[in-house]
Amino acid sequence: MDEWGLQTWHDYVILGLLIGGQAFACAFLIWDRRSKRWRRGQR
Numbered sequence: 001m002d003e004w005g006l007q008t009w010h011d012y013v014i015l016g017l018l019i020g021g022q023a024f025a026c027a028f029l030i031w032d033r034r035s036k037r038w039r040r041g042q043r
Helices: 002-042
Strands: none
Touching: none
16 A cells, blocks of 8 residues: 555656646746846837
């Protein structure tokens, strides 16, 4: 039971990191585009 529980916990951690990484990448791209537009607007 412990080994199975550890395996499922490990899978959930990997899934969370993958989903979190994709969400962070998307948010970073959107923020980068907005910051570039804002910089162009300032100039």
